[in-house]
Amino acid sequence: MSQSADQGTGAATAVAVTGVGLVTPAGADEHSFWEGLCSGHSTARRRPELAGLPVDFACPVDSIDLDEAVGGRSVWRMARFVKLAVVAARQAVADAGLDPAVWDGGRVGVVLGVGVGGVSVLVDNAAKLAASGPEAVSPLLVPMMIPNAAAGEVAIALKAGGPSLAPATACASGATAIAVARDLLLGGSCDVVVAGGAESVLTPLVVTAFARMGALSTRTADPAGASRPFADDRDGFVIGEGAAMLVLEREEAARTRGGRARALLTGAGSSTDAHHPTAPAPDGRGAERAVQAALDQAGWAAGEVDHINAHGTSTPLNDAMETTLISRLFPHRPPVTAPKGVIGHTLAAAGAIEAVATVLTLERSLIPPIANLDALPDAFPLDCVMKEPRHQRVERAVSHSFGFGGHNVALAFQRT
Structure with missing residues (x-):
């Protein structure tokens, strides 16, 4: 991914978001997702397949019949994470006003981040x-x-014959995919890229594995209150599933074809902590390098950022690190939200879902609240949106994504 502003800044390197699609625990389309996110109510609940485990709850996608939504005979060969991706990709392409039946598929790329893959299929067949x-x-x-x-099946479904890539940077994978897509467009390899992330690992083995390492909330008596980003009594994340896809085009090309630019992706930066396999570097310096690279590409000063969509996992270490980063780099205290309070941590899909949420905030001048956050710890000098959505015009926003392995990605979006 690009790390600097070598190709120019601001509008010269702007990429347009012309379509979005998503399937999440809060809803299986843009409208229901946004309503659920702005409600500030968690989607976490007990799951029968997790009964008897130390952590028996999650944030599932259960408002859609994926087999029916995918349709056709090909559905039998797809794992659940692939079905999620295909549905989200079709939504995004339709939203962009594009038709795979008539576009030049050789100039269309697919970049789809996935962290784990079809683990449930593997477990079933091992048994x-x-x-x-x-x-x-x-x-x-x-x-x-x-x-x-997932990338391969989306390419087949969309007749996309350009580059098809599947970056795996753990919980930053969806954001990494969007950043890679930007490079493909600015480098001239593609005219259209469908990019995002997908994940579905709500299986006893994976949930137990996360629980055993101490990453999950153990609030089994109150699943809906378990995911509480930036709260003083947070104790871990709630695992979720989902997918989100964005259609990206060069801004000028999108305008020429009469496409609608919903927002501009003006910068993307990445870095690695090189600190620990799972824990973030406490000082946030690695994450800061990614954010600063995104700002440099966008041509923004940190003080020009109006809003931050935080990674906000509800884990003690991540939220403390992210607070340190935000308070140091953004002392003007732009309002912060964290969607994981509502939808849980969707792992590889998280960065893409949160990118869509950032685009919707720019469009609608509305910042969703952080679920289960009523007051901030004294040590967290942030302006977190709490209890209800905040009406505020946002011109420039940054979305953070961090993953196991020390992967850091920041995406800079601008209102059109």
Whole structure:
């Protein structure tokens, strides 16, 4: 991904967001997602498949029949995370007013971040192998479980013959995909890129693994109150699932074809903490390098940022680090939100879902509240939006995404 402003700044390197699509625990389309996010109510609830585990709740997608939404005979060969991605991608392309039946597919790319892949399919087939032998293993196991299956299936569904990539930077994967898409457009490799992230790992094995490492909230008596970004009594994240996709085009090309620019992606930066496999560097200096790179590409001073969509996981370490970063780099205290309070942590999909949320904030001059946050700790000098949405015109916003492995990505979006 680009790290500096070598290609120019501001409008000279602006990429237009011309379409969005998403399937989330708060809703399976843009309208219902936005209503759910602005309600400030968590979607976490107990799940029967997790019964008996130390953590038995999650934020699932259950407002849509994915098989029906995908349709056709191909659905039988797709793992759940792939179905989520295909539905979100189709929404985004329709929103952009583009038609895969007539576009030049060789100039259309797909960049789709996935962290884990079809782990439930793998687990199921491992059990079949142990119980019944090799003949019980599905011949489709490999294409269903590999993380790049989502990018490949989206490309097939959209007849997109340009670059098809599947970056895996853990919980930053969706944001990484958007940043890579920007580079493909500005480098001239594509005219259109469908980019985002997808994840679905609400299985007993994965949930137990996150719980065993101490990453998940253990508020089993109050699932809806468990995800509480930046709260003093936060104790871990709530795992979720979902997908979000954005259609990106060069601003001038989008305007020429008569497309609607919903927002401009004016900068993207990335960095690595090089500190610890799972814990963020406490001083936030690695994350700051990513944010500063995005600001440099956009041609903005930090003081020009009007809003921050925080990574805000509800874990003690992440929220403390992010507070340190924000308070140091943005002393003018722009309003902060954190969608994970409502939808949980959707892992590889998080950065893409939150990018869409940032675009909607720019369009609608409305900042969603952070669920379950009634007051900030004294040590957190932030302006967090709490209890109800805040009406405020936002011209420039930054979305943060951080992932295990020390991956940091920041995306800078501007109102059109």
